[in-house]
Amino acid sequence: MKLLRVLPFAKYLLGETVVTGETVVDATAGNGNDTQFLAEQVGENGHVFAFDIQQAALDSTAERLGELNERVTLILDSHDNVEQYVNGQIGGAVFNLGYLPHSEDLSIVTKPDTTIKAIHTMLGMLKKGGIIAVSVYDGHEGGQEERDALLDYVKSLHQSDVHVIRYELLNQRNNPPFLIALEKMKDFSSVKQVE
Ligand code: SAH
Numbered sequence: 001m002k003l004l005r006v007l008p009f010a011k012y013l014l015g016e017t018v019v020t021g022e023t024v025v026d027a028t029a030g031n032g033n034d035t036q037f038l039a040e041q042v043g044e045n046g047h048v049f050a051f052d053i054q055q056a057a058l059d060s061t062a063e064r065l066g067e068l069n070e071r072v073t074l075i076l077d078s079h080d081n082v083e084q085y086v087n088g089q090i091g092g093a094v095f096n097l098g099y100l101p102h103s104e105d106l107s108i109v110t111k112p113d114t115t116i117k118a119i120h121t122m123l124g125m126l127k128k129g130g131i132i133a134v135s136v137y138d139g140h141e142g143g144q145e146e147r148d149a150l151l152d153y154v155k156s157l158h159q160s161d162v163h164v165i166r167y168e169l170l171n172q173r174n175n176p177p178f179l180i181a182l183e184k185m186k187d188f189s190s191v192k193q194v195e
Pocket residue numbers: 027028029030031051052053054057077078079080096097098099100101108109110111114137
């Protein structure tokens with residue numbers, strides 16, 4: 001299959017850019033699928049900081065990681081506080097928006113303000129050539145507002161600073177996610193927005 005689905009395509013892009021020894025961020029640990037992928041990608045000298053606001057998500061991530069826990073710091077806090085925990089440059093970051101599947105409380109979802117603030121902060125921390133991959137789920141209550149705010153935000157980034165793509169399969173049913181991927185094109189510590 002050449003046309004990858006959204007989550008494999010997000011992994012493909014991160015796999016192209018994250019190298020061993022780097023520090024990377026999983027902004028929404030969830031059940032730990034991306035945390036595990038990133039931990040394998042950075043190798044034993046790299047490190048993953050994985051955020052979630054639900055302890056149940058961090059517990060299921062820790063269980064999935066096994067020995068890879070050595071390369072991962074699990075943080076029970078909102079991803080927009082990333083600068084309080086992560087110093088220096090990051091090699092990449094991944095977000096899965098929406099709610100934790102199968103969770104007891106499906107009303108705990110990512111929110112436009114914190115999602116955008118986190119992406120904005122991580123763009124400053126990202127290496128030149130690095131990628132932030134954001135899988136967007138808009139089927140739940142509040143999902144459309146978050147999607148629209150995020151699209152407005154990424155379109156406000158100057159093309160000489162950041163390249164942004166949207167990738168989606170157009171004929172899938174049941175509200176599949178689409179991907180927003182941002183590639184940092186030059187060094188800056190704080191990205192500008194244009195009107
Ligand atoms: N919708 C995806 C999975 C998303 S999981 C799917 O269907 O596969 C999203 C995770 O983000 C949840 O575990 C949730 O607890 C977490 N989350 C929500 N707001 C957050 C925040 N501000 N910071 C960090 N994690 C957050």
